[in-house]
């Protein structure tokens with residue numbers, strides 16, 4: 001019986017290819033480099049292009065340079081940069097030779113960077129001109145950082161190399177790309193990336209992603225049901241932060257497909273829509289915050305999106321109402337959803353393109369399994385019964401860096417990873433995320449999902465964003481409180497907002513904790529509400545009332 005309630009993804013469309021992620025990336029780039037003028041990346045802001053041929057040549061030379069600098073499979077480099085044309089050059093070069101890459105949020109403060117680097121102790125930091133000042137300050141405090149390379153500056157400055165000067169300085173003088181080959185090593189054990197996540201609790205931990213984890217994503221992104229057809233030059237637009245798993249592993253996957261990736265480092269609505277039109281974009285990735293913005297935008301009708309086949313949302317809960325409005329406004333057959341954790345490398349539930357269900361975040365991807373567990377007794381649940389979501393398979397992280405205790409708290413002895421999310425699946429194995437366990441509000445013992453209240457608030461025509469969290473209440477334990485962002489020029493009172501929710505949800509979900517009007521909701525890099533920060537703001541607001 002129990003086995004029946006474990007849901008398995010289908011067989012992969014293509015067999016899992018041999019080699020490390022570095023060898024697979026090398027083979028792909030080498031192929032696309034042969035196509036004259038084949039564009040890999042376009043900066044959506046400057047319109048500057050980078051060819052596959054350029055990426056292939058620079059990454060091979062940079063790999064040789066890193067080896068000559070003394071780096072090997074025991075070394076770690078860090079990347080700290082906003083989305084730009086150079087971001088993936090050190091990343092791919094490191095993959096070729098088995099150097100581990102740790103990717104840090106380019107918006108982090110020195111305090112946060114110090115915390116992250118203390119976990120991974122990188123010896124070289126690849127940063128951008130924009131992050132250099134903060135990285136230089138951090139370097140002075142960390143003796144294990146040997147040098148800094150500025151990726152979007154050819155010759156570097158203040159005594160540090162740019163990408164080109166680093167290569168000129170360390171690459172073999174007689175380097176011949178025909179003789180370069182990526183290293184071979186054990187792909188199951190070699191750590192390709194360390195990304196950062198608080199997991200289900202606490203401060204950020206280092207999530208170890210192996211080469212094997214990554215090649216599973218490379219396979220899924222080409223799967224006709226869960227990914228994209230491999231047609232080189234297909235135009236894709238992405239504004240998802242590369243430093244986060246969502247942006248990192250989708251973009252690396254796109255490069256193995258030979259797509260033309262138009263990138264943005266900052267979202268600007270008019271530019272985004274103009275790029276969709278001008279580059280005849282066929283697929284684009286969004287986070288729910290942007291889905292909600294497009295659901296209410298007054299600009300959509302001014303552009304031609306006849307080439308757009310797919311909008312994919314992920315990283316945070318997406319209400320089915322918003323999804324449906326966006327689908328209609330962009331005249332799409334469906335909006336694809338993907339659900340993942342840093343701890344699962346990339347999306348582990350994805351909308352299959354032949355079988356879309358409103359509100360569902362999709363089905364289990366190939367070579368993985370999922371189960372829903374009753375949080376009160378640990379029993380595995382059947383369809384339509386909410387419980388905690390668990391996953392198993394080769395995209396599950398190797399573990400948290402130097403933190404066996406936190407690893408065993410989230411991955412059990414049978415290899416099941418607990419997601420910290422409450423979800424259910426329907427009779428046809430489509431999954432529906434209710435919310436994150438840790439953010440669930442407990443009102444008089446009832447579980448209240450903030451995402452559900454947010455979805456209602458977002459339906460109000462004058463509300464363009466909303467965040468809900470539980471604040472402490474001596475009587476009820478926790479009570480739901482909200483912060484909302486109003487459309488420009490609109491005015492609403494707290495009572496109007498409260499009544500809007502009360503008119504649509506049961507009493508336990510009413511905003512007894514009050515409503516605060518903000519210019520923006522505190523969020524993380526993929527649009528998830530920063531509930532801890534929000535709770536502090538709303539708790540203070542409540543105590544003043």
Ligand SMILES: Nc1ncnc2c1ncn2[C@@H]1O[C@H](COS(=O)(=O)NC(=O)c2csc(-c3nc4ccc(O)cc4s3)n2)[C@@H](O)[C@H]1O
Nearest residue numbers: 245246312314315316317338339340341342346347433436
């Ligand atoms: N679709 C979703 N619906 C509801 N909640 C979602 C979600 N995705 C992440 N989350 C939430 O973020 C938490 C994890 O946060 S996290 O650690 O920052 N990691 C992520 O959010 C994360 C890591 S990879 C990834 C995605 N990769 C994709 C590739 C293709 C595609 O079409 C869509 C996606 S989403 N998301 C989850 O536990 C869950 O609570």
